[in-house]
Amino acid sequence: MEGHPLALHDVMFIPALVAQASDEQNKKWLRRAQRREIVGCYAQTELGHGSNLRKLETTATYDVSTQEFVLHTPQITSLKWWPGGLGKSSNYAVVVANMIVKEKHLGPHSFLVQLRDEITHQSLKGITVGDIGPKLSFNAIDNGFLGFDNYRIPRTNLLMRHSRVEPDGTYVKPPHAKINYSAMVRVRSHMATGQGNFLAQALTIAVRYSTVRRQGFIESGEQEVKVLDYQTQQHRLFPSIAKAYAFTFAGYETIRLYEQLLKEVDTGNVSLMADLHALTSGLKSVVTHQTAQGIEQARMACGGHGYSQASYISEIFGVAVGGCTYEGENMVMLLQLARYLVKSVEQIKAGESGKLGPLVAYLAVKVDGVDLEKGVEEYMKAFQHVSRLQTWKASEKFLKLLKSGEKREVAWNKSSVELTRASRLHTRLYIAETFKRSVQEVADPRLKEVLTDLLHLHVNYELLDMATYALEDGFLSSSQLDYVRDQLYFYLAKIRPNAVSLVDSWEFSDMQLRSVLGRRDGNVYENLVAWAKASPLNKTDVLPSVEKYLKPMMNSKL
Numbered sequence: 200m201e202g203h204p205l206a207l208h209d210v211m212f213i214p215a216l217v218a219q220a221s222d223e224q225n226k227k228w229l230r231r232a233q234r235r236e237i238v239g240c241y242a243q244t245e246l247g248h249g250s251n252l253r254k255l256e257t258t259a260t261y262d263v264s265t266q267e268f269v270l271h272t273p274q275i276t277s278l279k280w281w282p283g284g285l286g287k288s289s290n291y292a293v294v295v296a297n298m299i300v301k302e303k304h305l306g307p308h309s310f311l312v313q314l315r316d317e318i319t320h321q322s323l324k325g326i327t328v329g330d331i332g333p334k335l336s337f338n339a340i341d342n343g344f345l346g347f348d349n350y351r352i353p354r355t356n357l358l359m360r361h362s363r364v365e366p367d368g369t370y371v372k373p374p375h376a377k378i379n380y381s382a383m384v385r386v387r388s389h390m391a392t393g394q395g396n397f398l399a400q401a402l403t404i405a406v407r408y409s410t411v412r413r414q415g416f417i418e419s420g421e422q423e424v425k426v427l428d429y430q431t432q433q434h435r436l437f438p439s440i441a442k443a444y445a446f447t448f449a450g451y452e453t454i455r456l457y458e459q460l461l462k463e464v465d466t467g468n469v470s471l472m473a474d475l476h477a478l479t480s481g482l483k484s485v486v487t488h489q490t491a492q493g494i495e496q497a498r499m500a501c502g503g504h505g506y507s508q509a510s511y512i513s514e515i516f517g518v519a520v521g522g523c524t525y526e527g528e529n530m531v532m533l534l535q536l537a538r539y540l541v542k543s544v545e546q547i548k549a550g551e552s553g554k555l556g557p558l559v560a561y562l563a564v565k566v567d568g569v570d571l572e573k574g575v576e577e578y579m580k581a582f583q584h585v586s587r588l589q590t591w592k593a594s595e596k597f598l599k600l601l602k603s604g605e606k607r608e609v610a611w612n613k614s615s616v617e618l619t620r621a622s623r624l625h626t627r628l629y630i631a632e633t634f635k636r637s638v639q640e641v642a643d644p645r646l647k648e649v650l651t652d653l654l655h656l657h658v659n660y661e662l663l664d665m666a667t668y669a670l671e672d673g674f675l676s677s678s679q680l681d682y683v684r685d686q687l688y689f690y691l692a693k694i695r696p697n698a699v700s701l702v703d704s705w706e707f708s709d710m711q712l713r714s715v716l717g718r719r720d721g722n723v724y725e726n727l728v729a730w731a732k733a734s735p736l737n738k739t740d741v742l743p744s745v746e747k748y749l750k751p752m753m754n755s756k757l
């Protein structure tokens with residue numbers, strides 16, 4: 200859970216080679232990387248810049264006389280800072296640097312760079328490298344810093360699958376300006392399943408513990424109730440169970456789309472890039488935010504013992520919440536999706552709705568009302584309505600400011616909170632729709648029934664959560680919202696008997712969960728006592744601090 204020093208080797212270094220190195224280059228490098236003869240990371244972010252890639256300061260200047268690139272970090276803010284596995288483990292890195300050829304700045308490009316000697320592992324001359332120090336979590340990963348002092352690499356170390364620099368310095372452009380960002384798109388495509396998995400771990404612990412923990416009464420009786428029987432506890436946990444499933448289904452789809460993109464790009468078709476960038480930008484933001492919230496609720500649902508490290512939920516939280524920042528800070532990525540949504544609105548206004556992609560086609564179709572009692576399809580229409588309403592509102596605000604003479608960037612900034620709201624609603628619609636489609640495809644009728652209950656819980660919870668938007672223009676009435684509330688409580692109770700099976704079906708072993716509270720056998724109390732006894736403070740009955748500090752204080756006459 201704390202991460203692994205080689206995680207980025209698998210998650211980004213190898214995928215960056217696969218997507219960006221030419222076949223010829225990969226004959227040299229990929230096999231060695233796959234066999235772990237060389238260990239690599241993905242070094243892009245700098246001390247001074249992470250979000251704004253156009254301002255990266257590390258330069259790779261082509262020297263035509265030697266056919267080499269000269270890598271240089273001219274000032275302190277240019278140091279690479281944060282890359283996982285960079286500090287101590289990696290001897291190679293895919294380094295993203297601003298490429299300069301014949302004095303022309305050609306923007307961020309990726310280079311394979313050797314950092315350490317393959318035998319001694321010592322850092323090479325011209326390279327400064329080290330670990331950035333302890334973090335909130337992920338402390339088994341050596342996130343690092345890296346500086347270059349006019350460090351030379353061969354021309355052929357520029358990853359050349361999509362763009363090239365010929366020996367004489369001729370630059371061959373890629374088929375899409377942002378094709379070098381593919382390693383990030385890949386991780387973002389995988390994040391929904393990864394985050395769903397973190398959420399699932401925290402929920403497994405909290406749900407299991409909630410069937411062991413007895414406290415208080417619902418009706419006066421002999422035995423106190425399992426806390427999972429409280430409606431408030433169910434409300435805290437069950438919607439997140441639904442989300443963990445929903446995120447996983449959405450993630451399967453984005454992973455499949457990324458694989459499709461890779462194949463299409465190789466045939467020169469880059470049409471999917473903008474769609475997948477927009478989709479994964481929104482999805483990573485919503486999923487990481489909701490996962491962090493869900494894990495924190497799971498911790499609180501375990502009461503005092505949730506706060507103990509014995510629960511292990513705090514560690515899961517620390518790791519998962521990193522996802523709100525890495526692979527694009529959430530607000531920044533929501534604004535990337537917003538660009539796509541505003542463009543779609545502009546297309547509709549220009550009478551070109553026919554050109555809209557399938558995920559945004561709904562923006563052009565107005566719905567007057569819904570009959571929620573007819574089922575999930577009507578909920579989807581309601582989600583479409585609130586997303587469309589907010590997308591148009593935010594877009595109109597931006598376009599009006601533009602028309603009034605504001606500069607584009609200023610108008611954008613003044614509309615940005617509204618724009619991020621639109622992006623979230625659009626993404627939540629996508630999550631609900633993929634959840635619905637995935638449940639429809641389940642073949643086993645018993646499994647389908649319980650997943651359908653979760654889907655119903657999800658759509659009612661989500662609609663209630665975004666109710667202000669739907670009430671704003673009278674799309675939903677207060678009596679419809681009462682219906683949604685009743686449905687929500689109905690499904691909380693309906694899911695209760697299956698709650699433990701739903702979390703057990705994720706099949707986390709005790710070793711994976713590392714939680715005293717979430718043990719499969721339910722023997723929580725005796726193991727909490729054993730865990731406490733093993734605390735380093737309990738190694739001796741009397742601590743040295745007694746002689747050193749407590750006694751002088753207690754014996755003082757002052």
Ligand SMILES: CCCCCCC/C=C/C(=O)SCCNC(=O)CCNC(=O)[C@H](O)C(C)(C)COP(=O)(O)OP(=O)(O)OC[C@H]1O[C@@H](n2cnc3c(N)ncnc32)[C@H](O)[C@@H]1OP(=O)(O)O
Pocket residue numbers: 206207210241243244249250251252253283377380381383384386472473476524525526527528531535538539
């Ligand atoms: C086991 C667990 C392990 C955990 C591993 C954790 C590993 C973490 C790794 C990392 O964090 S790696 C570093 C990640 N860094 C980022 O994500 C940086 C975020 N910033 C960006 O991605 C970009 O700077 C930006 C915000 C997308 C802007 O890029 P840029 O300045 O180059 O764009 P503009 O010139 O403004 O143009 C925007 C234009 O480009 C389109 N676009 C941007 N990216 C893509 C893309 N990937 N694919 C397709 N299109 C892209 C964007 O849609 C705009 O299009 P238009 O609206 O102008 O049409």
Ligand SMILES: Cc1cc2nc3c(=O)[nH]c(=O)nc-3n(C[C@H](O)[C@H](O)[C@H](O)COP(=O)(O)OP(=O)(O)OC[C@H]3O[C@@H](n4cnc5c(N)ncnc54)[C@H](O)[C@@H]3O)c2cc1C
Pocket residue numbers: 207241242243244247248249250251280281282283337342521524525526527528529530531534
């Ligand atoms: C655990 C972890 C692992 C990482 N691993 C790697 C790795 O392997 N390789 C690598 O290269 N990097 C890695 N990173 C770095 C990571 O990708 C960046 O930290 C991330 O992209 C955010 O960039 P930043 O730090 O520049 O944030 P900043 O951009 O400085 O964000 C600060 C604030 O400014 C706001 N902001 C910034 N720009 C805008 C804008 N245009 N509009 C509105 N608001 C804006 C943000 O929303 C945020 O609130 C890792 C980071 C973490 C935490």
